Amino acid sequence: MSLLPPDMDEAGFAAFLEELRGTVGADWVWSGEADMFPYRDSFSPVWNTGEERHASAAVAPENVEQVSEVVRIARRHRVPLFPISTGKNFGYGGPSPNVNGSVVLDLKRMNRVIEVNEERAYCLVEPGVSYFDLYREIQERGLKLMLDCPDPGWGSPVGNSLERGVGYTMPHFRDHFGAHCGMEVVLPDGEVMRTGMGALPGSDTWQEYPYGFGPDPAGLFAQGNFGVVTKMGFRLLPLPEYYRSALITVPRRRDFVKLVNHVNYLSDSGLIGEVEYGSPLSALMGNADFMALATRTGGPSDAEMDAAASDAGLHNWQVELQFFGPEKATLENWHYAKDRILSDIPGAASFEGDHFPMPATEEQLNNTTQPWQTSIKRRRSLGVPSLGAWKIVRDDGHVGFFPVLPRTGEAVFEVQRVLGDAMKEFPTLPPFFNALTTPLFWHTHTFQMVFAPSIKHDDPAHNAITHAAMKKCVAVAAEHGWGDYRAAPIYQDDVAGTYSFNNHILRRFHEQLKDAIDPDGIIAPGRGGIWPRRFRA
Amino acid sequence: MSIRLTLGTLAASTLLLGVAAAREPVRDIERADLPGQQVFARQCAPCHGTGPGDDGSPMLPGTAALAAKYEGALPAALELRSDLSAPVLTLFVRRGSGAMPMFRKAELTDAQIEELAAYLAATAALNTPATD
Numbered sequence: 096m097s098l099l100p101p102d103m104d105e106a107g108f109a110a111f112l113e114e115l116r117g118t119v120g121a122d123w124v125w126s127g128e129a130d131m132f133p134y135r136d137s138f139s140p141v142w143n144t145g146e147e148r149h150a151s152a153a154v155a156p157e158n159v160e161q162v163s164e165v166v167r168i169a170r171r172h173r174v175p176l177f178p179i180s181t182g183k184n185f186g187y188g189g190p191s192p193n194v195n196g197s198v199v200l201d202l203k204r205m206n207r208v209i210e211v212n213e214e215r216a217y218c219l220v221e222p223g224v225s226y227f228d229l230y231r232e233i234q235e236r237g238l239k240l241m242l243d244c245p246d247p248g249w250g251s252p253v254g255n256s257l258e259r260g261v262g263y264t265m266p267h268f269r270d271h272f273g274a275h276c277g278m279e280v281v282l283p284d285g286e287v288m289r290t291g292m293g294a295l296p297g298s299d300t301w302q303e304y305p306y307g308f309g310p311d312p313a314g315l316f317a318q319g320n321f322g323v324v325t326k327m328g329f330r331l332l333p334l335p336e337y338y339r340s341a342l343i344t345v346p347r348r349r350d351f352v353k354l355v356n357h358v359n360y361l362s363d364s365g366l367i368g369e370v371e372y373g374s375p376l377s378a379l380m381g382n383a384d385f386m387a388l389a390t391r392t393g394g395p396s397d398a399e400m401d402a403a404a405s406d407a408g409l410h411n412w413q414v415e416l417q418f419f420g421p422e423k424a425t426l427e428n429w430h431y432a433k434d435r436i437l438s439d440i441p442g443a444a445s446f447e448g449d450h451f452p453m454p455a456t457e458e459q460l461n462n463t464t465q466p467w468q469t470s471i472k473r474r475r476s477l478g479v480p481s482l483g484a485w486k487i488v489r490d491d492g493h494v495g496f497f498p499v500l501p502r503t504g505e506a507v508f509e510v511q512r513v514l515g516d517a518m519k520e521f522p523t524l525p526p527f528f529n530a531l532t533t534p535l536f537w538h539t540h541t542f543q544m545v546f547a548p549s550i551k552h553d554d555p556a557h558n559a560i561t562h563a564a565m566k567k568c569v570a571v572a573a574e575h576g577w578g579d580y581r582a583a584p585i586y587q588d589d590v591a592g593t594y595s596f597n598n599h600i601l602r603r604f605h606e607q608l609k610d611a612i613d614p615d616g617i618i619a620p621g622r623g624g625i626w627p628r629r630f631r632a
Numbered sequence: 633m634s635i636r637l638t639l640g641t642l643a644a645s646t647l648l649l650g651v652a653a654a655r656e657p658v659r660d661i662e663r664a665d666l667p668g669q670q671v672f673a674r675q676c677a678p679c680h681g682t683g684p685g686d687d688g689s690p691m692l693p694g695t696a697a698l699a700a701k702y703e704g705a706l707p708a709a710l711e712l713r714s715d716l717s718a719p720v721l722t723l724f725v726r727r728g729s730g731a732m733p734m735f736r737k738a739e740l741t742d743a744q745i746e747e748l749a750a751y752l753a754a755t756a757a758l759n760t761p762a763t764d
Contacts (some may be wrong), residue, residue, distance in 0.1 A: 125737060135734070227678070248678065461684055462688060463687075471687075472686060482678035492733075
């Protein structure tokens with residue numbers, strides 16, 4: 096399909112593309128249906144509908160100087176650019192823009208691992224570097240460092256952290272934006288800025304002290320549209336000497352409240368890595384009567400769930416724990432965790448799982464010897480990038496809604512009930528929220544829960560249900576104080592609209608900033624729900 | 633009682649019984665020493681490789697998807713396929729298929745797809761065609 100940037104005619108578009116070719120070379124500028132097809136969001140619930148967002152062209156610079164020049168050209172022509180890193184933001188829009196006709200600024204060719212420092216445990220990378228690339232660099236050099244990576248390893252540290260993506264190791268590394276340290280940004284006028292100590296000529300601490308002096312604008316570039324990030328530093332974990340896993344189960348439904356409090360303490364004290372909550376009662380979901388109980392409007396009572404568990408000889412909840420560090424420390428931390436929980440929750444039980452020196456062998460990474468059906472994904476837990484998680488993708492993809500909720504058992508029960516009831520309007524979707532739905536302990540200090548209905552390219556009716564359910568989830572959750580943490584362009588206005596304290600002052604503040612530095616919307620207008628004056632008019 | 637109850641739980645519902653036996657043997661193949669080998673290893677093998685999948689899965693996701701699709705009529709592992717010319721690869725790479733998204737020229741060039749096709753053809757020829 097032929098598409099033009101906003102307010103631009105064919106001749107202007109052709110002149111614009113010609114200038115881009117003059118900057119990056121003819122091989123790295125694309126337009127037309129065939130070349131632009133891969134820039135569509137293959138996980139889009141509005142696939143082939145009028146709501147789908149399409150880019151008009153793409154340009155792939157190979158260095159920051161070219162990025163700067165591309166931004167200046169776009170500014171002269173008033174063409175919105177949509178920067179992507181590796182373009183693998185699936186479930187949240189992929190490489191597709193907020194505004195139809197935008198030109199994708201594809202940074203995949205900027206794929207240099209600029210520095211990995213083992214002694215000081217950091218790296219500095221360009222946007223096109225994937226987790227696979229960074230892992231390979233560390234392995235080939237034999238460095239004793241561990242990554243914290245998301246499920247699919249083809250994403251980039253830069254792109255994932257700018258989306259506030261997460262990983263699965265120790266608390267302060269799972270928050271990928273929180274673990275960044277220093278960035279380089281091309282501003283909407285083409286100027287190159289460095290944050291933190293990068294602003295001080297001659298400093299050797301860009302990846303060690305993120306703030307420098309004065310206000311730190313780094314947060315504006317995550318889920319924002321104030322510049323194009325061309326380098327980012329990240330803190331890395333020293334490779335732990337030893338890994339240990341364990342399982343604790345608790346018998347009664349209400350025990351979950353205490354269990355969560357204990358795990359919070361262990362995590363906040365730095366004693367454990369990511370945990371996996373679950374329910375042994377999931378084994379009963381194939382039973383129609385139990386399924387009806389677990390998904391009943393208003394939710395089941397504690398007594399009913401306890402009776403079901405007792406009848407089946409099962410406990411209500413479990414948590415899988417992971418420990419990193421020197422072998423003796425992991426053992427002591429496990430003993431402490433076990434004693435702390437078992438002494439406070441009557442009937443709780445504990446089980447020791449796999450444990451081994453790091454780095455893990457291939458067989459240990461394959462994770463086939465855990466003495467229970469584990470929810471731990473071993474590779475991601477040990478910072479080894481993989482695409483094995485792609486097996487969870489059903490149909491042609493999915494979209495994700497992950498509300499942020501308090502890190503308490505009571506909040507989990509409330510989300511189960513409120514969103515479970517709300518989603519009964521969509522009976523063809525799986526019951527994502529039911530009495531067994533457990534929280535995700537991804538970000539350092541909060542819980543999230545998952546709603547990820549599938550999409551099908553050839554089934555618009557199915558997609559329409561997914562689309563409507565997503566919008567309802569965002570709205571109902573916000574009524575209860577639970578906000579989405581990340582969203583595809585087609586949902587970003589809905590989500591941003593829920594963060595509405597004091598008549599949307601946060602959005603109005605962002606708009607003021609945007610108008611000041613990018614009134615024509617050269618950088619990703621609409622991203623994060625932030626629209627410049629030109630597009631608000 | 634609580635320990636016994638939980639151990640019963642594990643035995644009844646969550647112990648990994650027979651998982652190892654259910655896994656298919658990983659096929660060891662000979663690989664053609666061509667530029668496309670590295671392209672395949674980096675761009676395709678994480679999903680379409682011949683190794684096991686994560687956490688007890690017998691196959692990687694792309695290989696598993698093709699095994700389900702072809703039900704033995706064609707090899708599930710791309711490196712054993714002799715019918716993947718550059719135009720065919722281009723179609724799947726640029727247009728995607730099911731859960732496999734499209735790949736852009738910025739991440740996989742047309743020249744690299746040609747290298748992939750040559751590598752896959754040569755590697756398939758080096759190995760006995762899979763009929764199982």
